[in-house]
Amino acid sequence: MASKRLGKQTVKLQNPPSITSTASIVGPKEGKGPLRLFFDNIIEDEMWGEKSWEKAESKLIRETFSKILQKAGKTSQEINYVISGDLLNQCIAANFGLRESDVPFFGVYGACSTIAESMSIGAMLVDGGFADDVVCITSSHFCSAEKQFRYPLELGTQRPPAAQWTVTGSGGVLLSGKGPGPYITHITTGKIVDMGIKDANNMGAAMAPAAVDTIVTHFKDTGFTPESYDLILTGDLGAIGKEICIELVKEQGFNIANIYNDCGVMIFDREKQDTHAGGSGCGCAATVFAGFVYKKLMDGTLKNVLFIATGALLSPVSTQQGESIPSIAHAISITTSLNQ
Amino acid sequence: MDNTIMTYVSAFIVGGVICAVGQILIDKTKLTSARILVLFVSAGAVLTALGVYQKLVEIGGAGATIPLTGFGYNLVTGTFKEVDKLGVLGAFTGGVKAAAAGIAAAIFFGYLMSVAFTPKAKR
Amino acid sequence: MQKTMTNKEYQSYVEKMTPNSKTGRNVLRAFLVGGLICVVGQFISNVLKMKGYGQEQVSSIVSLIMIFLGALLTGLNIYDDLGRYAGAGSIVPITGFANSIVSPAMEFKSEGYVMGVGARMFVIAGPVLVYGISTSIVAGIIYFLLKQ
Numbered sequence: 156m157a158s159k160r161l162g163k164q165t166v167k168l169q170n171p172p173s174i175t176s177t178a179s180i181v182g183p184k185e186g187k188g189p190l191r192l193f194f195d196n197i198i199e200d201e202m203w204g205e206k207s208w209e210k211a212e213s214k215l216i217r218e219t220f221s222k223i224l225q226k227a228g229k230t231s232q233e234i235n236y237v238i239s240g241d242l243l244n245q246c247i248a249a250n251f252g253l254r255e256s257d258v259p260f261f262g263v264y265g266a267c268s269t270i271a272e273s274m275s276i277g278a279m280l281v282d283g284g285f286a287d288d289v290v291c292i293t294s295s296h297f298c299s300a301e302k303q304f305r306y307p308l309e310l311g312t313q314r315p316p317a318a319q320w321t322v323t324g325s326g327g328v329l330l331s332g333k334g335p336g337p338y339i340t341h342i343t344t345g346k347i348v349d350m351g352i353k354d355a356n357n358m359g360a361a362m363a364p365a366a367v368d369t370i371v372t373h374f375k376d377t378g379f380t381p382e383s384y385d386l387i388l389t390g391d392l393g394a395i396g397k398e399i400c401i402e403l404v405k406e407q408g409f410n411i412a413n414i415y416n417d418c419g420v421m422i423f424d425r426e427k428q429d430t431h432a433g434g435s436g437c438g439c440a441a442t443v444f445a446g447f448v449y450k451k452l453m454d455g456t457l458k459n460v461l462f463i464a465t466g467a468l469l470s471p472v473s474t475q476q477g478e479s480i481p482s483i484a485h486a487i488s489i490t491t492s493l494n495q
Numbered sequence: 496m497d498n499t500i501m502t503y504v505s506a507f508i509v510g511g512v513i514c515a516v517g518q519i520l521i522d523k524t525k526l527t528s529a530r531i532l533v534l535f536v537s538a539g540a541v542l543t544a545l546g547v548y549q550k551l552v553e554i555g556g557a558g559a560t561i562p563l564t565g566f567g568y569n570l571v572t573g574t575f576k577e578v579d580k581l582g583v584l585g586a587f588t589g590g591v592k593a594a595a596a597g598i599a600a601a602i603f604f605g606y607l608m609s610v611a612f613t614p615k616a617k618r
Numbered sequence: 619m620q621k622t623m624t625n626k627e628y629q630s631y632v633e634k635m636t637p638n639s640k641t642g643r644n645v646l647r648a649f650l651v652g653g654l655i656c657v658v659g660q661f662i663s664n665v666l667k668m669k670g671y672g673q674e675q676v677s678s679i680v681s682l683i684m685i686f687l688g689a690l691l692t693g694l695n696i697y698d699d700l701g702r703y704a705g706a707g708s709i710v711p712i713t714g715f716a717n718s719i720v721s722p723a724m725e726f727k728s729e730g731y732v733m734g735v736g737a738r739m740f741v742i743a744g745p746v747l748v749y750g751i752s753t754s755i756v757a758g759i760i761y762f763l764l765k766q
Contacts, residue, residue, distance in 0.1 A: 502660055503661070506659070507656060510653045510659075510711070511649035511650065511652050514648045514649060514651070514652025514653070515646075515706070517652075517705075517707075517709060518641075518649075518706035521706055522639040523641065528709050530745075531706070532715070532746045536746050537750065537753050540757060541757070544760070544761070556663065557656045560659070561711045561713075562652070562712070570754035573754070574754045575757075575761055578761050578762045585762070587755055590751050590755065590758070596681050597678075597682070597712070600682045600685040600686060601715065601716055602739070604686050604689040605716070605720045606739070608693035608720045608724065609693075609727055610735075612692075612694070612695075614724045614725050
């Protein structure tokens with residue numbers, strides 16, 4: 156068996172990379188939410204001076220990428236890889252956003268799990284001695300996502316209670332071989348899980364089984380328990396998916412209720428902002444991690460975090476063909492101190 | 496005078512009920528709004544063909560013609576008129592003829608408004 | 619995954635866990651707003667009749683005006699808020715038909731006036747025309763045959 160593998164789906168990194176810098180830029184709605192003080196920038200309107208939503212989303216990635224480098228005091232010449240993706244067809248937000256980056260580029264599609272997927276691959280590249288510095292970045296945009304997946308903005312429709320609100324925002328991290336932490340120590344890569352949920356307005360319920368599968372497998376592969384962590388954080392299961400996740404993980408013998416939260420639930424004020432089940436989108440997990448979680452890791456409030464971003468791998472075509480929603484969840488284990 | 500007020504009351508009630516039925520479909524079934532629109536226009540057409548919808552129009556006036564069921568009613572009454580005049584050719588010409596104003600308006604004003612305005616993000 | 623539930627069991631579990639819409643409140647709102655929009659149509663119709671227009675003309679002119687209003691309110695960014703509040707009360711009236719045409723037309727402007735605005739205008743309303751007109755043609759043919 157390959158030397159760094161643990162159990163079925165996990166790898167243990169022998170040269171844990173440091174998360175040396177992060178950045179997050181969000182839209183106005185997120186900028187009014189409970190985590191507004193943790194983001195680097197809040198843009199005034201969703202168009203941000205561009206001619207289309209898609210161009211605005213590219214700008215979000217471009218500017219967030221610059222900010223990550225600026226905060227780390229690095230130039231793009233010093234970055235070995237950038238790993239990125241987004242929700243749009245052919246990932247045009249990432250492709251056009253990073254067009255001028257001049258950095259070797261890996262495009263990935265994990266839907267809303269993209270940040271964890273790119274961080275997983277980036278961490279393996281660093282740990283394997285293939286890179287010194289890797290940027291992992293993603294974005295989502297409410298308007299471009301609605302246009303592609305759902306309805307035109309001006310259409311008078313009602314959103315059901317389980318619906319989620321795509322976050323407008325870009326978040327990313329710089330992973331470095333040398334650094335003072337926080338460190339990525341373990342990666343549990345998810346399998347595609349589909350329990351037959353067809354309702355694209357209830358993504359949380361569609362994705363929860365994937366999150367449960369990855370979380371439980373992580374514990375079984377590593378021997379960790381919920382007590383090993385201060386925070387277990389999923390990307391965008393939303394209020395309903397969160398409850399389902401807690402219950403189903405408990406059924407498998409692990410009680411995470413006290414230390415568990417979800418980025419989709421955290422990023423908006425459910426009542427005041429009318430976001431129904433909560434936030435979603437690649438940018439949801441990415442901005443909450445890059446903004447809130449990273450700050451808490453750096454100031455010592457959080458020491459051990461299990462970060463699981465979840466993605467729904469559907470398309471408008473698959474939904475129209477009557478398909479259900481296959482989902483995936485990638486977990487990353489982060490610690491501030493390697494001596495534990 | 497009383498007659499006029501009655502027209503408003505009946506329009507309000509009949510129109511409101513038809514929309515309420517639509518709302519029940521939205522909340523209780525997984526039907527998307529596009530499918531509900533198709534259902535309503537077809538239902539209006541079928542009920543008109545069966546001779547039922549005309550009574551609703553008599554009672555409710557605009558309450559029966561403004562909802563999309565009324566568009567179906569418009570199409571079928573136009574069709575029947577043309578079939579009376581032209582035979583089977585009327586089956587093809589009658590509906591579109593009756594709905595001509597609505598279709599042309601939809602296309603033209605749709606184009607105009609899209610040129611004049613840009614969509615705004617929801618808050 | 620050690621599946622503790624089958625897919626069917628999971629789907630029923632999700633049904634239980636998912637909150638329902640507040641149907642009562644929604645139906646009332648749809649009733650009120652839908653009713654009001656019809657009253658507006660009735661008002662225009664009454665005014666035109668008083669001015670001596672015939673029934674067919676009145677019907678066409680009322681359609682025209684209601685569609686214009688729906689289109690304008692969509693452009694002014696008002697109709698989507700109305701839709702959020704009233705649901706079917708704004709979708710079912712003919713103003714909703716206009717809204718379903720103007721909203722994608724506006725949205726896809728960035729893709730140009732031919733393939734964007736022109737092509738996408740009927741992405742939601744198209745089925746209404748297809749099924750409405752087809753049903754009326756079938757009805758017309760049956761009517762013709764029954765008359766023989």
